[in-house]
Amino acid sequence: MRAVQISEFGGPEVLEVVDIAEPVPGDGQILITVDRAGVNYADTHQVENSYLSKAKLPLTPGGEVVGHTEDGRRVVALVGSGGYAEKAVGYAQAAFDVPEGVSDADALALIVQGTSAWHLLKTSTHMQPGESVLIHAGAGGVGSLAIQLAKLWGAGRVIATASTEEKRKQILELGADAAIDGEPEGLKDRIIEANDGKPVDIVLEMVGGPTLNESFDALATFGRLVTFGAASRQMAEPIAPARLMKGSKTIAGFWLADCFKTPALLGDPLTELFGLVQDGKLRSILGGDYALSEIVTAHEDMRARRTVGKLVLDPTR
Known part of the structure; x- marks a missing residue:
């Protein structure tokens, strides 16, 4: 499958689109076909290994995805890493069903x-x-x-x-x-x-x-x-x-x-936020829908403060 991978730490230039093996879910995990992956400022720190939690090489960045499970659920999930790819695995307790009226970009903006x-x-x-x-x-x-x-x-x-x-x-x-x-x-x-x-x-x-x-x-x-x-x-x-x-x-x-080990610390706020979006009281801003092949540009734009709102990646492009 296509994925972004880094083999050395550094700036946006170390991000490469490569072919790697599909991930295999372990105990308590689910496999997700990724429709969109979120791009966060924390990812720029992860790529240069300056984040609060240290990374290991080789690394596929990306901590959140929205997509479909093998049994057909549409979910938004925290995956830790591996999100910049056509498929990703995440723990079932950190995957949340996305209700009608909430777009992929909305779901990704709300979960983090x-x-x-x-x-x-x-x-x-x-x-x-x-x-x-x-x-x-x-x-x-x-x-x-x-x-x-x-x-x-x-x-x-x-x-x-x-x-x-x-x-x-x-x-x-x-x-x-x-x-x-x-x-x-x-x-x-x-x-x-x-x-x-x-x-x-x-x-x-x-x-x-x-x-x-x-x-x-x-x-x-x-x-x-x-x-x-x-x-x-x-x-x-x-x-x-x-x-x-x-x-x-x-x-x-x-x-x-620090909220990840207690699902309710994510799930309860997320439920409230989904409801606000459905009621038209809260809106996310889609700041950029980048192709997977444009990942270097996405990180450059974010670090240069050229972006607004939520940035997402399309793994099909």
């Missing part, structure tokens, strides 16, 4: 980005109605869904960042109250200005480096910042405990992989 946004707002920061929320990379997969969910759940003011005027316009169309430039220099002041001169209650942060520090400085008393990525590939300056105490601020971390 959607459940992440759900947990960031409900589990990690415990957002309450009326609170202000700052969302970094608001045009991205997690950000575009988090904006909509925060508004649905009663946030007082939603502010989001983006790197271009076009993306900031899209953020406003999604329902954000304000869209600002996410460049680190002067970011604290722009955040507070966008929140009518007041610090913000909640920050969803996945850029890292000085962006995290500037965002922390814009937190209100009892404010909560959750970090769930480091897209800049930069380390933030350490924040001393005394700075947390003054203002009673919280920094939390979130990694969706």
Whole structure:
């Protein structure tokens, strides 16, 4: 079967389309004929072996797929790796039936980005109605869904960042109250200005480096910042405990992989998110439908911040 494989770690250039043997499901696993595979920013870290969990070579990247099982079910599944291929195997407990009215792109957006946004707002920061929320990379997969969910759940003011005027316009169309430039220099002041001169209650942060520090400085008393990525590939300056105490601020971390061993931590949010899509209250943004042969371009586009929303791969092309 056709699949993307890497034999050395590096940038997008190490991704190659090759012919490999079909995977064989083991105990508790199912075989899925892949209709679309999701492309995530975490995949770019996996390919260069800079992710939280270390990879082994040779590797077929891709942690999520939507497709059909051997008994005809249409499922979206977390597979860990191996998703960039015509067929993939995953554990049955991490495969979820996709209801009518939910597209392949919707399903792929919701199983990782959607459940992440759900947990960031409900589990990690415990957002309450009326609170202000700052969302970094608001045009991205997690950000575009988090904006909509925060508004649905009663946030007082939603502010989001983006790197271009076009993306900031899209953020406003999604329902954000304000869209600002996410460049680190002067970011604290722009955040507070966008929140009518007041610090913000909640920050969803996945850029890292000085962006995290500037965002922390814009937190209100009892404010909560959750970090769930480091897209800049930069380390933030350490924040001393005394700075947390003054203002009673919280920094939390979130990694969706910590939910994998408890299926309900994925299944319950996913059921709610599917329902919101079916009711027309939540929409995913398809940022690119790439052929498997275009995988290098997909990773280049993502790393260069040329994309929005959810990126998917078509293994038939």
